[in-house]
Structure formats: C-alpha cells, structure tokens
Amino acid sequence: MQGQERLKKTEGAGGGEPVNRAERGIDTQRVNKKDDMPPATDYKIINRERDTTVVDTSLSIQKYFKANYLRKDNFELLALHNVGMPYNKLGHDFQDFSLTPKLGASAKHFNYKTKDDIYYYETPTPFTELYFRTVLEQGQSLKSFFTTNLNPRLNFSVAYEALNSLGEYVHARSEASNFSTSFNYRNKSDRYFLRFHFTSHDLEQQENGGLTTESVQNFVNEVPEFENRASLAVQFQDAFSRLWGNRLYIDQEYILVRGNDSTQNNQIRLAHELSIEDKNYAFNQEDASSYFGPTLVNDNIRDEVKHFEYQNELKASYKQNLLGKFEFAAQITDFRYQYNAIYVQEDGSLIPNLLNGNLYSLSGIYANKIGDLSYKGEAKYNVAGEFDGSFLKGELNYAINKQTDVNAFLSVSSRAPDFNYLLNQSAYQNYNWFNNLDNIDTQILGGKISHKKFGNLEASLTQIKNYTYFGSLGEIESLEEVFTNVKALQATDQDVRYVKVKATNDMQFGVFGMHHSLLYQNVLNGENLLPTPDFVSRNTLYYQDHWFEKATFIQTGISFKYFTDFNSTMFNPILNEFVVQDFTNLEGFYNVDLFFNAKVRSARLFFVLENATGLFEGNTNFTAPGYALRDFRFRFGLVWNFFL
Secondary structure, three states, rough: HHHHHHEEOOOOOOOOOOOOOOHOOOOOOOOOOOOOOOHHHHOOEEEEOEEEEEEEOOOOOOHHOOOOOOOOOOOOOOOOOOOOOEEEEEOOOOOOOOOOOOOOHHHHOOOOOOOHOOOOOOOOOOOEEEEEEOOOOOOEEEEEEEEEEEEEOOOEEEEEEEEEEOOOOOOOOEEEEEEEEEEEEOOOOOOOEEHHHHHHHEEEEEEEEEEEHHHHHHHOOOOOOHOOHHHEEOOOOEEEEEEEEEEEHHHHHHHHOOOOOOOOOOOEEEEEEEEEEEEEEEEEEEEEEEHOOOOHHHEEEEEEEEEEEEEEEEEEEEEEEEOEEEEEEEEEEEEEEEEOOOOOOOOOEEEOEEEEEEEEEEEEEEEEEOOOEEEEEEEEEEEEEEOEEEEEEEEEEEOOOOOOOEEEEEEEEEEOOOOOHHEOOOOOOOOOOOOOOEEEEEEEEEEEEOOOOOOOEEEEEEEEEEEEEEEEEEEOOOHHHHHOOOEEEOOOOEEEEEEEEEEEEEEEOOOEEEEEEEEEEEEEOOOOOOOOOEEEEEEEEEEEEEEEOOOEEEEEEEEEEEOEEOOOEEEEOOOOEEEEEEOOOOOOEEEEHHHHHEEEEEEEEEEEEEEEHHHHHHHOOOEEEEOOOOEEEEEEEEEEEEEE
C-alpha cells in the first residue's frame, strides 16, 4: 500500500491489538490451519500517522498488563476505588504539544478517545474482537469491535463499549457508553486515500467526595463493623459528574506525483484534515455542601460548560531519497468555550461566559535517514489568533546493531493553559475565576536505549516555566477544608524541573520468565507543585508453557507493585482535576496480584486475585487522600478474536 507504507509498532488500543514481536508469547500467527484461513498478519491496523501494524492474537505478559479498563499498561497510574473512576498519577509525561487549549476536566478524559486513539483497517475477512471483565460490585465492563472490507479498497469498522460498576463505597457508581466507527478507502490507482471516523462518548460518575475524616480513621484502624465499605460515611451522596461529546474526523490524501521508483523518490502528496468536535462537561448536586465552601444557590446545582472545536488543515509533502522528506501545513482552528450566563461578583467585576476565537498555524516536518541513522525535526507556530504558541522538536535514532537502538530528542514548546484555568463558573462562590495567564513554556531533553534482550532504559529532564496548577488557599486543618477555596494558580516565581528515569526488562529462562519495571523520579525544583513518589516498581515472576498437547497456552505468576511516600494531589469532583495540597501525605505501599492466564485458539482468558495482600495484612492504604485502595477481589477477563 503506497499510502500506508511504514510497518512498525504503535501503542494501539481498540479492535485487535497491534503486534510487537518483542511482546509475543509462544504462539503461532496462523489463525485457523484446519480451514486454511488467512494468517493474522494479513489483518492490518493503520494509525493516524499511517504506520501499519497487524493483529496479534498471542498471549504475553504485556497483554496481561493491558487487560484492564483502559486497555493500556497502567504502570504509572493508580486507580481510585471503582472501575471507570479517575487515576492518580505516579509518573508524569509532558509531551503534549497541542497549541490549542483543551476543555479541561482532565481526570475525566482517561477513557475519552482522541484522534490518535482511533485506528483504520484492511482485512481479508471479517474480524471481531470481544472484551469482557468483571467489575467490583454489580455490573460489567464490555467492549466489542467489528471490521470488514466491503471490497479490497474499502473497509469499515464499528466499536462499542459499555461500563456499569456500582463500586464498594456508597454513591460511587460508574457508567460509560462509547461508540466509534471508521472508514478506510483507497482508489483503484492507489493515488487517493480517504479515512473517516465518528466517535461519541458519554462518561458519568456518581461523586461522593471521598471518605470523611472519621471514616478515614475507621478505615485505617480496621474497625470490624466497617469491613462492609458501604457503611463508611462519605462527604456527600447527591452529586454526579458527566463528560459527553461527539467528533467527526476526515483525512484525505492525494498523490500528485507518484515518483519514479518503488521507494517513492520525488513523490509529491497533498493532504487535507478536517476535525469537528463538540464536548460538554457538567457537575450536578441536589443540595449545596460546605465541603466546597460558600454557595450562590442552596440546591439544584448544575455547573455546565460547552466546548466546540473546528480544525481545518492543508498539507503538502515532498520525498527525495537523498534529501529526505519535507512536509508543510497550514491550519485554521475555530474554538468556543461557553457557560450559560455572565457572572457578576460581589465587588461588581464580571466573569464572562464565553471564550471564543480563531487560531492560524503554520507547521513543518523534515525527516531523513542515512545508513543506520535517522533524524526528524518538527515545528509549529501560531502566526495569528487569540493565543500565542509554538513547538519545536528534534529527534535522532541510531541502530547500533541488530539488537540495540539509541534514541534522543529535544523539544521546546510554549502553549496557553487549558480553558478551565482561564475561565470557570460554578454555583460555589470560590470556584469562579477569569484569569489572564502566561503561556506555559516547556523544555524536554530525553533519550532511550532499547535492547532486544536486556530491555529499555529511558531518561528525560523537563523544565517548565509558568507551571499552571490547581491549588487550595488558606490554612487547612481537616480533610473537609481542602476544597473550600480552590483556585487556578501559576508559578511565575519558580520553574519546575523534573528528572525521570525508567527501566524495563523482560527475560525468559525456558518456561519461566520475569518482567521488571523501575521508575525513578526527582523534582529538582518545585516539589511542592509537582508531588511524585521517588520510586515506583513492578516486579512480575511467571511461568508459561503449552498444555494439553499444545491446545492451550497458559501463563501464571505473581506481580508486586510498590511506590514510595509522596504528598499526593487530591481529586476534586467539581473540576474533575487533581488539586495540589499539603495537608496530608499519601503513604507508599506494595500490592500483590496473583494471576492465571490462558489462550485457547484466538481467545485469551485472564484470572486474577487483585490486592492479595489484603488477605493477610488487611487494607489500610489509599490511592488519593480520602479515597481508599480497592479491597481484595477475584476478577475474570476475556479477550476473544473471531476471524470469519
């Protein structure tokens, strides 16, 4: 396929997991020898950058790590007490270089699929994937996916996922309903390519504000009458948050000049991208609570904001074997961030209900390869519009030998804070603001060494000027006072400097294996603004082999996860953001999971005893201030692929 020429690993999710040969368990890629079906490698998955991978039906330890609600390895995340709730971050990644401010409510977006999360397909026969996993109490997590080629040049896919989980604690139900469909088309001459997708998300959560101070003590002291977690008192029982939205995306490309050989030498392409997205976020509460400070109304609280974004981009690229590939683009973005009414404060000042305008951007990409050395440069600049912004990144990759790759990069960016830092309205008096904030300036220097046998070692140094965060003002003497006065703040008097080093290794010794992930972090400056644990580790020992005359491939073992103490941020349900606080510290703890996985044909089964430490040590740990760690649970999961 000339329009999708690159074949390499991507961090995919959705129907059919992209293959990574280093992650593969002992398996055959033949789908069905008896019926002589096409091999799984003929089922192609194409990402937004046109990199192509293939369906992988094997069972590996990485597949076990991804058998969760997000379908991603959550090593650097710490889940709150119910499936579908936000995740506390144990590590940070600042490589988000969008020059357009986002809606905000970032804690609500963990399972909100972006444009890069949607994939396109080419399949010789219809392909289906079903995902199921039990939740904590009364409900289930289901995800289904189907794709087929209507003809060799036209493919469509459809996916739907649903979540309903009551949870262990009172008023903590999670619900989700996400739908997506995509089309992938190329014409007979292989000169015109069209990709289209539509997504619809609806994520809803009952909010209880976490445990009260008294309940925290009863939980820590393991008072027997509160082993039924529904008996523990929470801050309130009448609130919920909801994020919902739709997106329409079209990407089309035309090869204006084919080039003069199979390497696409002297090829010229024209491309066009259109994205239209409408989002809504709301926090509702029946009766006002002193937990969030003074209010403007006493009941029927409804804080709702709407966000609309329209992006239109034209691109042109030229490839020459000696000089490399050049790409230029121009983009227009129209945005609107809106509340229902203008708010007049007690001092007579106005908080507007609308931020809207346009951004005009120019960007370019240059990439080339000389022998085993490849390099790439990217730049983007807002030339006009409501917000200034720029981004520059350079990247080098060198293949030392067949076993070892070295990568290094440097990025410099300047972007406006998200909209909820600039403007927020609420029925709670202290949650109203209209700020004029400086751009966030971020510099990142990083690198990675990858070895097929010894694993990966990556490191980065990040410096952030005008770091923006949510913080609690005033003296705090109890858990109930943390959120009475929360503001959007900007550190203009100090930079944040953050060092991150991460090592991963997976080694096989016959039928035995071990996988290790170790993360070291150090906030050299601004530790009070970016609280992180110094160490996070996950160590997994496992056995895997074929059983029953190779009819079943099994994998079983034990996984330890540990992190050190840190002054964790605290989840705020009004903003759906994590807020910096210095009232309470989150003690580090280790967690043990016992698992038994099996693969039968194209079905993978996952059985796990989660938080097995709770069986012999009890559970007195927290994942965020006021939010307790999940108790011991036996959970079952299934991923089943069908090739028709």
